[in-house]
Structure formats: structure tokens, C-alpha cells
Amino acid sequence: MPGTQPKRREYDLLLVGATGHTGSLTAQHIVRHFPPNLRWVLAGRSEAKLQRLRESLPLNPTGIGSPNIQVLNLSESDRDTANLDDLIRRSCVCISVVTYFAVGELVIRSCVENETNYIDAIGDVILLERLIAKYHNTAERKGVKLIHAAGIFGGVQNLLAWAAARELAQQASLKTQEVALAMDTMKLIPSRGTIESFLHEAGRGKDIRKKTLEPWLLSSVEGSPDILNSTNKMNMRINMDLGALSATSITAKQNQLLVHRSWGLLKGSQEDYGANFKYNEYMRGVSAMLSLLTTIGHPFVDWLLGFKIVRNIVRRALQRNHPTSPGEADLVVMEAVAIADVENPDEAPRGYATLRYPEGPYSLTGLMLAQGAASILYSGRECEKGGCLTTALIAADLIQRLKGADIAIESTILPY
Numbered sequence: 030m031p032g033t034q035p036k037r038r039e040y041d042l043l044l045v046g047a048t049g050h051t052g053s054l055t056a057q058h059i060v061r062h063f064p065p066n067l068r069w070v071l072a073g074r075s076e077a078k079l080q081r082l083r084e085s086l087p088l089n090p091t092g093i094g095s096p097n098i099q100v101l102n103l104s105e106s107d108r109d110t111a112n113l114d115d116l117i118r119r120s121c122v123c124i125s126v127v128t129y130f131a132v133g134e135l136v137i138r139s140c141v142e143n144e145t146n147y148i149d150a151i152g153d154v155i156l157l158e159r160l161i162a163k164y165h166n167t168a169e170r171k172g173v174k175l176i177h178a179a180g181i182f183g184g185v186q187n188l189l190a191w192a193a194a195r196e197l198a199q200q201a202s203l204k205t206q207e208v209a210l211a212m213d214t215m216k217l218i219p220s221r222g223t224i225e226s227f228l229h230e231a232g233r234g235k236d237i238r239k240k241t242l243e244p245w246l247l248s249s250v251e252g253s254p255d256i257l258n259s260t261n262k263m264n265m266r267i268n269m270d271l272g273a274l275s276a277t278s279i280t281a282k283q284n285q286l287l288v289h290r291s292w293g294l295l296k297g298s299q300e301d302y303g304a305n306f307k308y309n310e311y312m313r314g315v316s317a318m319l320s321l322l323t324t325i326g327h328p329f330v331d332w333l334l335g336f337k338i339v340r341n342i343v344r345r346a347l348q349r350n351h352p353t354s355p356g357e358a359d360l361v362v363m364e365a366v367a368i369a370d371v372e373n374p375d376e377a378p379r380g381y382a383t384l385r386y387p388e389g390p391y392s393l394t395g396l397m398l399a400q401g402a403a404s405i406l407y408s409g410r411e412c413e414k415g416g417c418l419t420t421a422l423i424a425a426d427l428i429q430r431l432k433g434a435d436i437a438i439e440s441t442i443l444p445y
């Protein structure tokens with residue numbers, strides 16, 4: 030099958046958007062975790078920034094070779110397109126961490142045309158729906174892997190949902206009817222790219238934003254119509270394994286669509302989650318009163334953000350605090366439980382998966398992108414599928430790589 034094993038090309042790895050916040054963290058993980066013989070290239074639109082990034086990388090301890098740098102402006106112009114195509118054609122795997130809503134598609138289009146495997150951290154599900162409609166079939170036919178949403182939002186949740194459902198299937202021969210995921214509250218100081226993406230999404234028309242409420246929007250197969258998440262009047266849920274949960278996760282809808290896409294992609298395979306599968310996401314550490322207030326206030330905030338003037342005020346307020354260099358330190362904790370598809374699930378075993386990461390959400394995104402690229406580069410045969418995929422499709426290999434990088438990611442069966 031073409032594209033399943035990266036062909037021998039000049040570069041093993043290309044990092045586009047290397048000079049951004051997430052890009053530079055990704056480069057640091059590559060330096061720490063890839064083998065010394067890696068042939069890699071950093072691309073960005075400013076030569077001075079690329080030079081500074083290369084000089085800042087701690088290359089000596091691991092002996093990894095210094096990356097080449099390549100100035101690359103992303104635009105529709107013939108000259109910029111030719112430069113991008115040339116670089117993509119010379120690379121086996123491309124990691125993209127550019128501002129996706131503005132220039133992300135240019136990189137994807139080039140990867141599909143030039144048969145280069147690809148990974149990103151897109152969190153914008155409306156953009157992703159359009160990209161899937163445009164590129165999935167061609168990428169599938171050519172055997173080109175496009176792993177989308179591999180970051181802290183979407184990528185990690187997909188891995189934990191896969192791992193919890195897998196435990197239930199392998200240890201108890203049970204299918205999963207629901208994965209419930211709890212995220213501990215965490216400090217997220219948004220980067221420039223996150224602020225711009227968030228405000229871009231908030232500025233879309235109401236009808237377009239409403240699409241994110243369709244739970245199977247990104248899945249090629251329609252799933253169970255019953256996606257109730259069993260919350261009480263305070264919008265809380267008590268789960269016997271995860272504790273008190275609040276339905277106030279702002280990424281719950283987006284991640285539901287991404288995990289449901291994985292369900293559709295894995296349907297009929299050995300890793301099929303089960304016919305009645307659904308995913309629900311919650312926050313932990315939110316009081317019942319705050320949960321209620323957040324739920325009531327959410328539609329009002331959503332309405333306010335529809336005004337450009339409000340978005341400009343928010344942009345200015347957030348930009349004042351956003352970090353200008355990597356190095357934030359904050360604990361990320363997530364736990365997922367796979368609930369069995371049986372009549373009385375409280376009396377059945379549950380699959381359980383957890384991840385703890387002490388260096389903050391953007392660093393974890395960089396690590397996921399670097400290790401995901403390693404999965405594609407070094408273990409291409411694990412997933413022979415091409416198309417617009419998710420981290421669930423490379424989960425078995427990626428989880429082993431994360432463990433090898435000392436990430437606390439574990440799964441087990443919880444007996445009844």
C-alpha cells in the first residue's frame with residue numbers, strides 16, 4: 030500500500046510553524062526523544078526567529094544532529110506554494126503547528142498532493158469537518174496518514190478513551206456503551222495562537238457554531254441517538270470511579286466529536302468500541318454552585334462573544350498575560366472510565382485509563398505531536414490506514430512511546 034511506510038526522503042521530519050509557542054516546545058521534545066541520526070528541518074516565516082530557536086535547543090546531551098532551517102511563508106501565491114511543495118516533497122513526516130484557521134489547509138493540501146504523512150493539533154471541529162470533506166477520500170486512496178487533533182485537546186482524550194475501552198474488551202470481553210472522562214481543573218495561560226483561534230471560532234455565525242452540538246458531525250457513521258450524560262439539576266454527575274463531576278468542560282463538545290470520529294474509524298475493526306458507544310467529558314474540582322452558575326452564564330458569554338467589539342476587548346485582556354516563551358509548569362490530570370454495554374453496568378467491570386503530566390498543557394501538546402510523528406515515522410505498519418485520522422488509530426504504538434518518554438499513562442480493569 031502506498032504511503033504506509035514513509036519513503037526514503039531527504040528529511041525524516043519537518044516541523045512547520047516551529048517558531049510559535051507550541052512549535053518551539055515540539056522542537057524541544059524532538060531533541061530530547063528522537064534518535065541521534067534524525068534528519069530534520071525547522072520551517073517558519075522568520076529566519077531570525079528560526080536561528081534563535083535552533084541556538085536555544087539543547088542538542089549536546091542527546092547527540093541529535095542540529096536541524097536545518099528553512100524560511101517558509103504560507104500563502105496562496107505561486108511562489109510560496111512551490112516552496113512549500115518542494116519542502117513537503119523532501120520530507121517523510123510533517124508536523125504542523127501553524128495558525129490553522131488562517132494557513133493550516135495549505136500544509137494539509139500539499140501533504141496529500143505530495144504523499145507526505147502529517148500530524149497536527151487542530152482543535153477547531155468546524156474547520157476539521159471541512160478538511161475531512163475535502164481531503165479524507167484522496168488521502169485514504171493514496172494511503173497518506175493525516176493525524177488530526179493530536180494535542181492536549183482531542184489527542185489525549187482519544188488516547189484515554191481508546192485505552193479504557195481496550196481494557197474492557199481485552200480483560201472482560203465487554204463492549205463499551207460510554208466513556209466518561211474527568212479533567213482536573215488546570216491552569217491554562219492561552220498562547221497567541223489559542224487566543225486567535227478561540228476568537229475566530231467565537232466570531233462564526235450562530236448556525237455554524239450550532240453544528241458542534243451534533244455529536245456525530247465528524248463520524249462517517251451515525252452513532253447512538255442516546256447521548257444523555259446523566260447530570261443532575263446543578264449540572265453535576267456522580268460517578269463511582271471518577272467522583273463528583275461537573276458538565277462545564279469547555280472542550281467537552283469538541284472532544285466528543287473527535288472521539289466519536291475515532292469510534293467511526295475503528296468500527297468493524299478488532300478495536301471496535303461497540304455499537305452503542307458515546308463519549309462524555311467533565312471537569313473535576315468544580316463546586317456544584319459554580320457548575321450551575323457556569324452553565325447558566327455560558328449562553329450569555331457565547332452571545333456576547335458574537336460582537337466584534339467584545340472579541341477585541343477579550344483579545345487585549347488575554348494578550349497581556351499570555352506567555353511569550355515556553356516553560357510554564359502546571360499539572361495536567363485526566364482519568365477515563367469505559368462503562369460496559371450491559372443491562373446493569375454498575376454491576377460489571379469497568380475499563381480505566383489515566384494520564385498525569387507535570388509540565389503544562391502546551392508542553393504536553395508538543396510531546397504528543399513529537400511522539401505521534403515518531404509513531405508514523407518508525408512504526409508505519411501499525412496503522413496501514415490513510416485518510417483524516419485521530420490519535421486512536423495509532424494509540425497502541427503512541428501510548429508505548431509516551432511511556433518510554435516517562436509519561437505517567439496507565440490503564441487497568443476495575444473489577445465489579
Ligand SMILES: NC(=O)c1ccc[n+]([C@@H]2O[C@H](COP(=O)([O-])OP(=O)(O)OC[C@H]3O[C@@H](n4cnc5c(N)ncnc54)[C@H](OP(=O)(O)O)[C@@H]3O)[C@@H](O)[C@H]2O)c1
Nearest residue numbers: 046048049050051103127128129152180181182220222226
Ligand atoms: N487543540 C490543541 O490541543 C491545541 C494545543 C495547542 C495549540 N493548538 C493550536 O495550534 C495552533 C498554534 O498555536 P500556538 O500557540 O503555537 O500559536 P503561535 O505561537 O501563534 O504560533 C503560530 C505559528 O504559525 C506561524 N504562522 C502563522 N501564519 C503563518 C504564515 N502565513 N506563514 C508561515 N507561518 C505562519 C507563526 O509564525 P511566526 O512565528 O513567524 O509568527 C507561528 O510559528 C493554534 O491554531 C492553536 O489553536 C491546539
